[in-house]
Structure formats: C-alpha cells, structure tokens
Amino acid sequence: MVNYLIVLFAITLMYFASAERLITFIRLIALQGLLLCGIAVFELKEVNLANLLFIVAETLIFKTMVLPYLLNRIIRRSGVTKVHRQAIPGFYLLIFSIFGLLLSVILAVILVNPFINPVYLAVALFTLFTGLLMIVTHKLIISHLIGFLIVENAVFLFSLAVGNEMPMLINIGILLDLFVGVLILGFFGLRLKPHTNELTLLKD
Amino acid sequence: MLLLFFAISVFLGLAVFLSGSKTVTRILTLAYAVLLILFTVYAWIRMDTTELTYFTFDSTGVLLLSVLAVLTLPTVYHGFIYTSDDSVKRFNIYHSGLIALMSFMAGAYLENTMTLLWIFVEATTLAVAVLIYHDRTETALEATWKYVFICSTGIALAYLGILFLGFIYGRGNAPNLSFSSFARVISEANPLYLKIAFIFVLIGFSTKMGLFPMHTVTIDAHTVAPPPVSALISTTLMNVGFLAIFRVYTLFSSTSVLPFMNHVLILSGLLSILISAGYMLKAKHIKRMLAYSSLENMGLVAIAIGTGSSGYYAALLLIVLHSFAKSSLFYQMGQLSRVLHTYKLDDSGHYMKLYPAGAMVLLTGMISILAIPPSGMFISELLIFRSLVMNSQWLVLVISIILLCFVIYAMSTRVMHIVFSSPRNDPGQLPDRVNPVETVSQFILLAFVIMICLYQPPFLNDIINQGISLLPR
Numbered sequence: 001m002v003n004y005l006i007v008l009f010a011i012t013l014m015y016f017a018s019a020e021r022l023i024t025f026i027r028l029i030a031l032q033g034l035l036l037c038g039i040a041v042f043e044l045k046e047v048n049l050a051n052l053l054f055i056v057a058e059t060l061i062f063k064t065m066v067l068p069y070l071l072n073r074i075i076r077r078s079g080v081t082k083v084h085r086q087a088i089p090g091f092y093l094l095i096f097s098i099f100g101l102l103l104s105v106i107l108a109v110i111l112v113n114p115f116i117n118p119v120y121l122a123v124a125l126f127t128l129f130t131g132l133l134m135i136v137t138h139k140l141i142i143s144h145l146i147g148f149l150i151v152e153n154a155v156f157l158f159s160l161a162v163g164n165e166m167p168m169l170i171n172i173g174i175l176l177d178l179f180v181g182v183l184i185l186g187f188f189g190l191r192l193k194p195h196t197n198e199l200t201l202l203k204d
Numbered sequence: 205m206l207l208l209f210f211a212i213s214v215f216l217g218l219a220v221f222l223s224g225s226k227t228v229t230r231i232l233t234l235a236y237a238v239l240l241i242l243f244t245v246y247a248w249i250r251m252d253t254t255e256l257t258y259f260t261f262d263s264t265g266v267l268l269l270s271v272l273a274v275l276t277l278p279t280v281y282h283g284f285i286y287t288s289d290d291s292v293k294r295f296n297i298y299h300s301g302l303i304a305l306m307s308f309m310a311g312a313y314l315e316n317t318m319t320l321l322w323i324f325v326e327a328t329t330l331a332v333a334v335l336i337y338h339d340r341t342e343t344a345l346e347a348t349w350k351y352v353f354i355c356s357t358g359i360a361l362a363y364l365g366i367l368f369l370g371f372i373y374g375r376g377n378a379p380n381l382s383f384s385s386f387a388r389v390i391s392e393a394n395p396l397y398l399k400i401a402f403i404f405v406l407i408g409f410s411t412k413m414g415l416f417p418m419h420t421v422t423i424d425a426h427t428v429a430p431p432p433v434s435a436l437i438s439t440t441l442m443n444v445g446f447l448a449i450f451r452v453y454t455l456f457s458s459t460s461v462l463p464f465m466n467h468v469l470i471l472s473g474l475l476s477i478l479i480s481a482g483y484m485l486k487a488k489h490i491k492r493m494l495a496y497s498s499l500e501n502m503g504l505v506a507i508a509i510g511t512g513s514s515g516y517y518a519a520l521l522l523i524v525l526h527s528f529a530k531s532s533l534f535y536q537m538g539q540l541s542r543v544l545h546t547y548k549l550d551d552s553g554h555y556m557k558l559y560p561a562g563a564m565v566l567l568t569g570m571i572s573i574l575a576i577p578p579s580g581m582f583i584s585e586l587l588i589f590r591s592l593v594m595n596s597q598w599l600v601l602v603i604s605i606i607l608l609c610f611v612i613y614a615m616s617t618r619v620m621h622i623v624f625s626s627p628r629n630d631p632g633q634l635p636d637r638v639n640p641v642e643t644v645s646q647f648i649l650l651a652f653v654i655m656i657c658l659y660q661p662p663f664l665n666d667i668i669n670q671g672i673s674l675l676p677r
Contacts, residue, residue, distance in 0.1 A: 111396065113371055128364070135357070141349075148357060155360050158367045172319055176363060179326060180356045 002042045003119055009035045009157075010101070010123045013130045016150070017097035020082050020090060025146050026071045032153050033063030036160075043160055044170075051171070058174045059156075067149060067181055074142060093137060100129035120161045127154035152177055206255040206314075209243045212236075213307040221300040226292055230284060233299045237276040240306060244273035247314070258382075260316040263670035267520065268447055269313045271527045272306065272440045278645035282432040282535045285642065287338075298338050298430070305331035305436065312444045317382040318366050321448055322359070325412060328441060329355040335433040336425050347428035354421040355411045362408020362448070368401035386455055398461045405452045406468065412445025414438075414495075415502045416476040423483075426495035427547075431538035434491060438498045438534060439527035446505060446523055453509060457675050469510035470600055474607075476503030481607045484614035490540070490547045493618060494533055497573055500611050501526045504588060507604060511591040516672040518587035521656075524664075525580045529572040529653045532646035536565045539642055540622075545633045549618055553627035561640035563623045565647065570619045572653045574612050580656025 012028050012035070019025060037059035044052055075081070101122075108122035131154055134147030152173075159173040216236045223229045247261045247269055254260045283302060287295050308331055312324035329352060337348040370381065372393040390398075407418060414422040422442070426434045453465055480500035487493035501522065508519035537547070543559045544552050556563040575581040592601040656664075 111400075113394070113397075116371060144353065148353065148360075151357060151360050155363055155367070158364060162367065162370045172323065173363065175323065176326065176356075176360060179330070180352075180360075 002039055002117075005035050005038045005042070006119050006123050006157075009039070010126060013123075013126060013150070014094075014097060014101075016130055016134065017094045018090060022075050022081055022142060023072075025143075026068045026075070029071065029146065029149055030064050030068040032150075033059050033065075033067070036063060036153060036156055039157075040160060040170075055170055055174065058177065062177060062181065063153075070181075071142070071145070074145075078142070080140070080142070093133070096133060096137075097130060100133065101126050104129060116161050120157065124154050124157035124161065127151075127157055148180070152180065205243070205246055205250075206259055209239065210307065210311070212239055213303060217300045217303040217307070220303060221296050223296055224292065226295050229292075229296050229299050233280050233283075233303065236303050236306070237280045240276050240310065241273045243310070244269050254316065258317050258320050259311075259314040261314060262316070263667045264447065264450065264520070265313040265315075267524065267667050267671060268440070268443045269310055271443065271524055272309055272313070274649075275435065275440060275527065275531050276306065278531070278535060278649070279432045279436055281645060282435070282538055282642075283430070286430050286432055286538050294338070294340075297334060301331050301334035301338075302433075302436075305335065305441075309440055309444055313447060316384065318369060318386070318452075319381050321451070322363060322366060325362070325409065325444060325448060326359050328412070328444060329359065332425070332429075332433070332437060332441065336429045338430050338433070339428070341428075344428045347424045351421055351425045354418060358408045358411030358418050358421070360408070361404050365401045365404030365408055365452075368397050368404060372397055383451060383455055387458075390455060390459055393459065395459065395461050398456055398459060399464055402452060402456060402461065402465055403468065406449055406472065409445045409448040410472070412441060413449060413502055414442050414445065414498055415506055416472050416479060416499075419476060419479065419499050419502075422498070423492060423495045426498075427489060427492050431491075431534050431536075431541070434494075434537065435531035435534035438495065439531045442498065442502060443523055443527065446502070450509070454674050462676065466510040466512065469506045470597070473503040473506030473508075473510060474600065474603060476500065476506065477604060477607045477611070481610040481614070484611055487614065487618065488549050490549060490552065490618070490622065491534075491537055493549075493615065494530065494537070497611070497615060498526070498530060500608075501530075501573075504585065504604075507600065508584075508588045508591065511588065511595050511597060511600075512675070513591050513594060513677060514587045515591035516675050517668055518584040518591065520668045520671055521587070521664075522581060522584035525584060525653050525656060526573070528649040529569055529579070529581065532565060532649040533569040533573065535646050536562055536569065536643070539638045540566075542638050543635050545636070548629075549621065550628040551632075552622045553625045555623045558635045559638055559640075561643040562638065565643050565650070566619055566623055568650045568654075569646070570615060572650055574615060576612075578654050578657045580653045580660075583657055583660075 009032060012032055015028055016025065019028070037056055040055045040059060041052070044055065104125035105122045107125055108118045111121060112118055127150060131147045131150030134150060135144050138144065138147065155176065156170075156173050159170045213236065216232050216239070220229050220232045223232065244266075247266045250261045251266060252260075252262065279302070283298065287298050290298070305328060308324050308327040312321055312328065315321040315324060333348050333352050336351055337344050366381065369386065372389060410416070411418040411421050422437060425437055429437060453469075456462065456465060477500050480496040480503065484493055484496045484500075487496065505519045505522055508515040508522065539559065539562050540552075540555065541547060543562065544555070546552060555566065572579040572581060575585040589601060589605075592604070
C-alpha cells in the first residue's frame with residue numbers, strides 16, 4: 001500500500017511540471033499533504049501512538065488544509081491565476097522533470113541501503129529536484145513559495161524513511177514545516193506583492 | 205547554570221518586549237549583556253564538561269562564545285544609539301530580538317548534537333528576520349524576505365544532510381545523533397553517504413556562514429540591517445555557520461572522505477573570493493562592500509580548513525580576528541550614516557574633516573581587515589599561505605593572491621575616497637555631528653586585532669590548539 005501511495009506522490013510531481021494554473025498547484029500541494037499522511041500512517045508502525053497522532057495531525061491539518069488555505073488567500077489577493085512567467089517553456093520543464101526522475105532512480109539504486117526503501121529514496125530525491133527546479137525556473141514569488149513547500153515535502157519523505165528508528169527527526173522536520181509555513185506564507189506572502197517578481201531594489 | 209542562563213534569557217527577552225519604557229528596556233538589555241559575559245566566564249571554568257546532556261563546553265564552542273561575549277556590550281551600546289529615536293514598541297522589539305539572537309547563537313555554539321544545533325540555527329533565522337525588518341521600509345521587507353526564504357531553503361538542505369547522516373545507522377542502533385555517538389560509527393559508514401551529507405551540510409549552513417554558493421542572502425541582509433545587527437550577522441552569526449560545518453568536517457576527518465572535503469572547501473573558498481573581488485570592484489554601497497569583504501574572509505577560512513596542517517590554526521585565528529575587525533567597521537557605519545546621511549559611495553567624502561575619529565576607525569579597520577601589518581589577520585593569512593606552500597597547492601596560492609590584490613585595491617580606493625576626497629554628488633543634507641566618544645569600543649576592538657600581530661596570548665593559542673586537536677596533522 002505504501003508503495004502505491006509513494007508512486008501516486010511521484011505522479012503529482014509530474015503534474016506540477018505540466019500545470020500552469022496556480023489553483024492546480026494549490027490542489028496538488030493539498031493532495032501531497034493527504035498522501036504524506038497516508039504514507040506516515042502505513043509506514044510508521046513502530047513509533048508510539050502520541051507521536052503518530054502528532055504527525056497525522058500535522059500532515060492533515062497543516063499540510064492539507066492550512067497551507068493551501070494561505071496560498072489560496074495570496075492568489076485571491078493578487079488576482080493572478082496563471083503562471084505566465086517561466087524562464088523556460090512548460091514542455092521543456094516536463095522533459096527536465098522526466099530527466100530528474102530518471103536521475104533520482106539511478107541515485108537511489110547507487111545509494112541502496114538495507115534499512116531504507118529504495119522507492120522512498122527515489123521519490124524523495126525526485127521531490128527535492130522538482131522543488132528546486134520550480135524555484136529556479138519560475139519567476140513569480142508565489143511559484144517560489146510552492147517550490148519551497150515541495151522541498152519541505154521532500155524533507156518530510158526523507159525523514160519518514162528513517163522515522164521508525166528516529167522519530168525525533170520527523171518531529172524536527174515538522175518544526176521546519178510550521179516555522180517556515182507560518183512565517184513565509186502568513187507574514188511575507190501577504191505583505192510582499194506575490195504576483196510580481198519585483199524584488200530588485202537590492203542589487204549591485 | 206545552563207538552564208538558568210536560558211531561563212533568565214527568556215525572562216529578560218519577554219520583559220523587554222512587554223516593557224513600557226525605554227529606560228527599563230535599556231536596563232534589562234544591559235542586564236542580559238552582563239549575564240552573557242558571566243555565562244562565558246562560567247563556560248571557561250567548566251571547559252570540556254557536558255550539561256543537560258545536549259550541551260558541551262568544548263574549546264571551539266567556548267572560543268566563539270567568548271567572541272560573542274566581547275561583542276555583546278558594544279552591540280548593545282550602538283543599538284541604543286541607533287534606536288534612540290524609535291517608538292517604545294519598535295525599540296522593545298529590536299532589543300528583545302537582539303536578546304533572542306544572542307541566546308540562540310550561544311546555544312548553537314555549545315550544542316553537541318546535530319539536530320539541536322540545526323534547531324538553534326533555524327531559530328537564529330527568525331530572530332535575524334525581526335532585526336533586519338526593523339526599519340519597516342520596502343527594501344527592509346525585500347531583504348528580510350530574501351533572507352528568510354534562502355535561509356529556510358538552505359536549512360532544509362542542511363537537514364537533508366543530517367538525514368543522510370541518520371541513514372548510516374542500522375535498525376535498533378539509533379542514538380540521539382550526537383557528535384560523540386556519530387564518532388563511534390563513522391568509520392563503518394558508506395563514504396558516498398558521508399560525501400552527500402557533507403555537501404548538503406556545506407550548502408545548507410553556508411547560508412549562515414555567508415560562503416559560496418549561498419552567500420547572496422547575507423549580502424542583502426547587510427545592506428539593509430541596522431549597523432549593530434550587521435556587525436552580528438557578519439561576525440558571530442557567520443561563526444555559527446562556520447562552527448556547524450567545522451563540527452561535521454572534524455567528525456568526518458578520520459574517514460576516507462577527508463581529501464574530498466578538502467577539495468570542496470578549497471573550491472568553495474576560491475569561488476567566494478572570486479565573487480567578492482568582482483563585486484567589490486564595482487561596489488557603490490559601503491555596507492555591501494563590507495559584506496563582500498566578509499565573503500572574502502570566509503572564503504579564506506574555507507581554503508585554510510581545506511589545506512589542513514597550520515591552516516586549521518589560521519582558520520580559527522582568522523575567524524576570531526575577523527569578528528573583531530569587521531564588527532568595529534560595521535559599528536562605525538552607524539556613525540558614518542549619521543554624519544553623511546548616506547551609505548552610497550558617490551555621496552560620501554571629506555569624512556576626515558567631518559568626523560576625524562570615525563575616519564581613523566575606517567582607516568585602521570581597513571588596514572586590519574585587509575591583513576596589512578600590523579594587523580593580526582596578517583599572521584593568519586601568512587599561515588594560510590604557508591600551509592598552501594607546504595601542501596604544494598601552487599595554483600590555489602597564486603589565484604588567491606591575485607584575487608586578494610583586487611580586493612585590497614577595491615577596498616582601499618573606496619575607503620580613501622570616503623575619508624579624503626570630495627563627494628562625487630552634491631550631498632543633499634548638511635553633515636551632522638557625532639560625539640567621538642562613541643568610537644571608543646571600535647578602537648578597543650581594533651587594538652586587540654593589532655596586538656595579536658605582535659603578541660599572541662597563550663590562552664588564545666591553547667584554546668585554538670585544543671579545538672583542532674582532533675583533526676589530522
């Protein structure tokens with residue numbers, strides 16, 4: 001079951017590369033939160049109940065509801081619905097994405113470890129690649145925010161891979177989620193002009 | 205005692221935040237500064253002991269904590285001056301943010317586990333964000349946004365490095381990720397995992413150390429942050445990033461990945477100096493120029509660590525001396541902006557006529573930071589070059605020296621222009637007067653940097669040598 005959920009998670013990442021509407025991005029972020037919740041429930045069989053409940057609550061409430069809600073507010077405030085400023089066209093982005101997936105699979109095979117599920121490793125690396133690709137290739141601040149949230153999901157997936165042995169690492173990953181989610185989205189996302197890329201006052 | 209320190213820090217931070225008058229805030233902030241100094245004395249007494257399981261008073265941590273303690277009072281003093289015209293609310297937010305930042309940095313210096321070190325580093329981002337945004341301008345918002353966003357991305361990458369370290373443990377063999385427990389299993393680790401972990405940790409914590417490739421974040425932060433805050437970001441906060449990388453380097457140095465780490469550090473250091481030299485040559489903003497100078501010095505530190513042998517000693521000495529020299533220059537920036545009403549080079553000039561004490565700080569600080577004798581930084585750079593010669597790294601040596609020549613040219617021409625030349629543009633406002641007494645702390649810090657060239661106190665040599673004792677010679 002876990003493997004199905006992880007593969008589904010990887011498919012959402014491919015969808016990110018081809019989507020152009022911001023609302024689609026937000027729905028995908030919410031869906032990823034839900035999938036991460038499912039993966040955590042099925043994977044973390046050895047952690048205590050309180051810890052598991054905390055992780056489930058964080059993924060369900062924060063990743064699936066709060067973050068998409070904040071992103072939605074930013075979009076409604078800015079009135080921008082489409083990602084119309086990319087450094088490279090969407091088609092090439094999709095090609096890059098497929099290339100990233102292949103690279104991630106190769107790396108996961110090279111890094112094979114008896115204690116870590118290679119599917120986990122491959123999808124987590126691919127998630128990291130997708131997040132960084134979005135930050136680099138998109139020009140709007142809102143896209144950078146979504147890229148960062150994808151990187152955070154990569155961190156969460158990585159921490160789930162060692163979650164049974166070191167549940168503390170997942171809790172710290174959650175701390176990163178809460179800290180950055182609230183600070184970046186709640187404060188700066190609403191103060192900056194998220195539909196622009198006019199962060200050019202500071203330059204040499 | 206450690207628990208007491210953190211408890212009192214939280215209390216003072218909250219009390220400052222809720223205080224109704226500036227006088228109370230000043231008293232409480234000074235009380236915090238005294239507390240931090242006393243805590244540092246305690247750390248020296250309890251050297252090499254562990255408290256509360258997760259904190260160890262090890263030599264490198266205590267050395268950097270001492271640097272923070274020395275800079276505490278001048279930072280608080282210059283902060284009082286900078287924020288004197290602010291409303292009570294903004295005044296309180298600034299000083300509670302400062303207390304939070306210093307406490308988080310103290311925690312990061314003494315941490316003995318990877319995960320809690322990471323948490324303290326993350327916490328410094330929050331405190332610095334509050335301080336950078338102090339002036340509430342559009343540029344302040346932009347700089348804060350960039351700082352938080354890039355630091356968060358970097359911290360997430362550093363966390364991936366920690367997770368890769370976690371992967372080297374087997375099932376049922378998962379301790380608390382302390383450096384000592386890592387040291388026990390590190391020799392059995394897959395070198396590929398160690399290399400990936402080191403790359404992630406280097407990239408991630410370079411957001412704090414201000415090293416290539418994540419250096420941009422601190423440059424923008426320096427441009428906008430209040431000068432006393434810039435002094436901390438450029439020195440003690442960079443030291444936090446350095447320490448995180450240095451601890452991982454020390455941990456891995458007993459494995460086969462040592463040559464790989466050295467190559468990566470030297471490459472990162474050279475690229476840092478290249479970028480700083482390039483941007484300093486076209487710098488038009490004085491604080492940005494100083495920020496690039498910090499990048500150059502961190503590049504030298506990375507090269508020093510990468511070369512090994514006497515480079516380790518030189519790196520720690522450079523970190524300490526750079527902290528004192530650069531902070532005094534940033535404190536001076538606060539006075540320069542009050543006299544000239546600008547940080548722009550084209551609008552600056554005649555500083556020697558307008559404020560001779562400040563001009564002398566600029567000149568002495570320039571000599572110190574450029575490692576020109578009698579600056580103590582000359583000793584550390586000489587040791588770095590000696591280490592490069594001993595390791596036959598001629599190419600790195602030649603490139604470094606050429607790039608440093610550009611840095612010296614760029615900085616000295618700009619400082620000379622500010623001190624002696626007429627402003628290129630007509631200054632819009634009449635210059636203000638500043639009391640020369642305000643420069644006393646800056647001269648004291650610079651005097652220490654110069655003294656090190658002539659005499660290195662045994663306690664300083666001992667603590668640095670203890671800090672590098674675990675590294676291969």
